[in-house]
Amino acid sequence: MKSGQAEIVETSKAIQKSGLMSRRNAILEFILRIVAFFNTITSAILMATTNETLPFFTQFIRFHAEYSDLSALTFFVIANAVVSGYLILSLPLAFVHIVKSKTQNSRVLLIILDVAMLGLLTAGASSAAAIVYLAHKGNNNTNWFSICQQFNSFCERISGSLIGSFVAVFLLILLILLSAIALSRRH
Template identity: 85%
Template sequence: MKSGQAEIAETSKGIQKRGLMSRKIAIFEFILRIIAFFNTISSAILMATTNETLPFFTQFIRFHADYNDLPALTFFVVANAVVSGYLILTLPLAFVHIVKKKTENSRILLIILDVAMVGLLASGAASAAAIVYLAHKGNNNTNWFPVCQQFNSFCERISGSLIGSFIAVALLIFLIILSAIALSRRH
């Protein structure tokens, strides 16, 4: 009789530990979503406000660099804006994961949507990275000259924006892994 009660007590403690661990994971996911939001929104704002004008020979002839001159950088801004909107919209659902215990369906939904957002954000960041690379290094075969020697401020801002976006990609991947761990601990 006593061994049965001991087994029940051990099982109860194990369930409580799993519940506490799931709650800790949910709190960590909530915090990571907030951090990823700030990375994506700051990347979008930094890129969207980037421009630089340089005089050429006279003050009447000027060269202007703006993010929307290149479709890849425009796509980058849109992708970051969409993902930051998504992250804000998922915060209430992530909060529900902290409060409730039975959240398997919403976790599965978040995993699917997070994977889609990783794809969108990674493709936007990769396309912008190609442009940033060309701006820094150029391409002698196609007569693309490195413009970062002239447009230094422009290149620094787009490079910083790119770093923030890639950090957000890593955070979203980590969120997917955490959600999968939280799901596997429930069963």
């Protein structure tokens, strides 16, 4: 075999290997989008269904804690719901990346939208984290008392919801990095 033919064979093998890596990357992105969707939708549902009522001294006077009492938690629910909708709507485009290899424009679009959703989700999770911190620790300087000793179920649910949302933030960061890697390999 001549050296020119050997180079062609080697180049062909490299292209096939690159195509296989690209396909694996696209499959991983698709799976990460599904996992992120389940994290965000579960976080939104868990937070939106969180409430707890405690009796005071009599059964006629009760204390009630609900997510909608705090605008930061309402924003958290809305942000997670919006990102969930985006993630489910981005799945067909992510599937196209598995099937087709030349998808640079759609990858750029997904990176831009992923970054926007990352910003929204991070803002929602961060605002809720401040409220969760105050619920657990309180703030003696402002006379805000910890409510988690009384509203234990409420605090457990909002904390769990927050964890799921921050996992989704991490997954979106991975999606952005994977898309950027896929784009950089094509140029």
